[in-house]
Amino acid sequence: MTNITTSLNTYRIVPSNPTAHLYRVTLSIPEPNHAGQIVQLPAWIPGSYLIREFAKHIVSIEAFSKTKKIKIDKLDKHTWQVAPCSGPLQIEYEVYAWDSSVRGAYLDERRGFFNGSCVFLSVVGQTHQPCLIELCRPDSDFCQDWRIITTLREHDAKRYGFGQYIADNYDELIDHPVEMGHFILGKFSACGTEHEIAITGVVPNLDLARLTRDLTKICTTQIKLFEPRNMQAPVERYVFLVNAVGEGYGGLEHRASTALICTRNDLPVQGKRASDHPDLEKNYRQFLGLCSHEYFHMWHVKRIKPAAFAPYDLHRENHTRLLWLFEGFTSYYDDLMLLRSGVIELNDYLRILAKTVFEMMRAPGRFKQTLAESSFDAWIKYYRPDENSANSTVSYYTKGALVALALDLTIRRASHGEKSLDDIMRALWQQFGRNFYHGEACGLDEHHVTEFFNQATGLKLDPWLNYAIDSTRELPLAGLLEEHGFALSAQTNNHIPSLGVRLNHNGVINTLAQVYVGKPAQQAGLAAGDVLVAIDGLRIHGNILDTLLSRYQPGDRVDIHIFRRDELRVFQVKLGPPEPDHYTITPISGKLQSIGAWPAALSS
Numbered sequence: 064m065t066n067i068t069t070s071l072n073t074y075r076i077v078p079s080n081p082t083a084h085l086y087r088v089t090l091s092i093p094e095p096n097h098a099g100q101i102v103q104l105p106a107w108i109p110g111s112y113l114i115r116e117f118a119k120h121i122v123s124i125e126a127f128s129k130t131k132k133i134k135i136d137k138l139d140k141h142t143w144q145v146a147p148c149s150g151p152l153q154i155e156y157e158v159y160a161w162d163s164s165v166r167g168a169y170l171d172e173r174r175g176f177f178n179g180s181c182v183f184l185s186v187v188g189q190t191h192q193p194c195l196i197e198l199c200r201p202d203s204d205f206c207q208d209w210r211i212i213t214t215l216r217e218h219d220a221k222r223y224g225f226g227q228y229i230a231d232n233y234d235e236l237i238d239h240p241v242e243m244g245h246f247i248l249g250k251f252s253a254c255g256t257e258h259e260i261a262i263t264g265v266v267p268n269l270d271l272a273r274l275t276r277d278l279t280k281i282c283t284t285q286i287k288l289f290e291p292r293n294m295q296a297p298v299e300r301y302v303f304l305v306n307a308v309g310e311g312y313g314g315l316e317h318r319a320s321t322a323l324i325c326t327r328n329d330l331p332v333q334g335k336r337a338s339d340h341p342d343l344e345k346n347y348r349q350f351l352g353l354c355s356h357e358y359f360h361m362w363h364v365k366r367i368k369p370a371a372f373a374p375y376d377l378h379r380e381n382h383t384r385l386l387w388l389f390e391g392f393t394s395y396y397d398d399l400m401l402l403r404s405g406v407i408e409l410n411d412y413l414r415i416l417a418k419t420v421f422e423m424m425r426a427p428g429r430f431k432q433t434l435a436e437s438s439f440d441a442w443i444k445y446y447r448p449d450e451n452s453a454n455s456t457v458s459y460y461t462k463g464a465l466v467a468l469a470l471d472l473t474i475r476r477a478s479h480g481e482k483s484l485d486d487i488m489r490a491l492w493q494q495f496g497r498n499f500y501h502g503e504a505c506g507l508d509e510h511h512v513t514e515f516f517n518q519a520t521g522l523k524l525d526p527w528l529n530y531a532i533d534s535t536r537e538l539p540l541a542g543l544l545e546e547h548g549f550a551l552s553a554q555t556n557n558h559i560p561s562l563g564v565r566l567n568h569n570g571v572i573n574t575l576a577q578v579y580v581g582k583p584a585q586q587a588g589l590a591a592g593d594v595l596v597a598i599d600g601l602r603i604h605g606n607i608l609d610t611l612l613s614r615y616q617p618g619d620r621v622d623i624h625i626f627r628r629d630e631l632r633v634f635q636v637k638l639g640p641p642e643p644d645h646y647t648i649t650p651i652s653g654k655l656q657s658i659g660a661w662p663a664a665l666s667s
């Protein structure tokens with residue numbers, strides 16, 4: 064085995080100092096550029112569109128040629144060049160790993176986790192070549208029974224063991240996160256493909272059987288959506304890596320795995336009746352939605368990709384106007400797949416969908432930014448939210464999901480139920496996804512999306528897509544849903560006149576987190592960050608604001624005292640009408656599923 068591989072670049076990574084959160088990496092390059100090898104660390108991680116400067120966590124770096132130390136210079140924030148040398152080269156460096164998010168690298172005496180983007184330098188000029196990864200067991204006593212889980216291919220390692228793994232190129236190397244330590248392992252098969260879920264963290268009485276049963280249904284439904292004939296997943300093995308913590312939520316997609324973070328209360332409990340614990344059930348449904356979302360990405364963004372990501376440029380922002388398609392459509396399908404696979408009921412699905420409508424409708428930024436703009440500016444806006452985000456931006460997740468819904472309903476109506484959004488997804492898969500890692504790696508050109516959608520459905524969708532993606536006009540959701548037998552309506556529970564703000568209250572103090580543009584508080588001069596003191600001389604404390612406001616009518620004028628930068632100020636606010644606090648989507652009796660069987664059936 065070593066004969067074949069001595070010519071390969073090798074990354075030896077040791078969790079060398081768990082209590083100091085340090086990995087030691089030795090990169091051996093048998094045939095470096097003798098004029099001065101350049102190495103680089105990515106500035107961002109695919110799937111999370113923010114420049115993160117992972118190189119800041121490299122705390123020391125040295126280079127050796129034939130055991131002799133040679134000079135290594137830094138060229139820019141994440142690039143180094145080794146002095147000219149002959150023969151093989153070794154670069155040794157230490158990486159600080161104390162980021163427990165799904166995007167980073169983490170190490171303590173209980174577990175290690177890393178994304179290759181954080182720990183593996185790329186060898187410039189050799190990124191297309193295969194490389195070896197040696198995952199080494201830490202020395203410390205408390206790590207002796209650690210196991211590994213990753214979808215990196217084993218080269219000279221047993222499944223779950225430390226040892227040698229292999230990747231075809233740098234792109235693959237950094238697309239298989241590695242978890243090490245102790246984990247609960249569940250296994251299941253979906254359409255004959257091996258699936259695993261590894262859960263790290265303390266989770267008392269986990270109902271692993273229920274979890275794997277539900278995931279089996281979700282994964283099977285998705286495989287059938289993309290490959291209705293041969294029912295084959297695009298991988299030989301898929302792994303859900305779950306870090307269960309006290310507080311946290313999120314996921315990051317990879318080609319054969321996903322890294323997820325959730326709270327332990329999101330995971331099902333053995334021996335509890337669902338009907339007795341509605342809150343736990345709601346959390347669990349949300350967790351299944353997250354699993355479904357990241358799994359859907361295995362096809363949609365890890366293989367079907369925007370042209371801007373094929374290949375990724377890991378050193379700067381990769382702008383695309385298509386995140387509404389890759390994240391928005393994935394957000395539409397994640398919950399829809401739960402319904403179609405039978406792990407949630409229609410009522411649950413409609414409630415989740417109505418929540419998405421509410422989230423879009425409460426942010427006036429949808430009148431400022433189009434979905435194409437929101438996608439393009441993800442790097443500086445969606446991923447760097449501030450107090451004005453709700454006024455100035457629209458989420459390509461939320462509105463993107465609702466565009467997918469509206470498009471699905473439009474296609475079903477126009478084709479009399481013959482076609483649906485599923486046909487577009489399958490066409491994208493066949494054209495761009497299926498052979499992405501096997502042949503010409505080509506992404507979807509943003510100028511050809513409309514033409515592609517037209518071809519896949521046999522419809523002329525240009526005006527509709529222009530309206531939805533390139534304008535800020537309201538989506539015609541209520542009308543479309545009604546045609547399919549569902550009523551969408553805005554609801555107000557509390558009938559309290561509104562200020563048009565979102566509060567942060569820490570138990571005692573109320574601070575304005577967001578002040579919505581065009582609403583009473585903003586028009587009167589209140590601003591994000593203001594600390595509320597009193598309304599008409601009555602103290603605002605705890606969560607008493609609504610109680611105080613409920614004594615007034617819309618149109619009444621009230622004096623609101625606030626502190627801004629420790630100065631007491633007063634503003635006169637004319638109260639607005641009650642704002643919707645949720646939406647509902649309900650079946651219209653006698654009209655249910657009149658066209659095209661939305662939402663439940665797979666149309667294949």
Ligand code: ZN
Nearest residue numbers: 356360390393
């Ligand atoms: Zn996503």
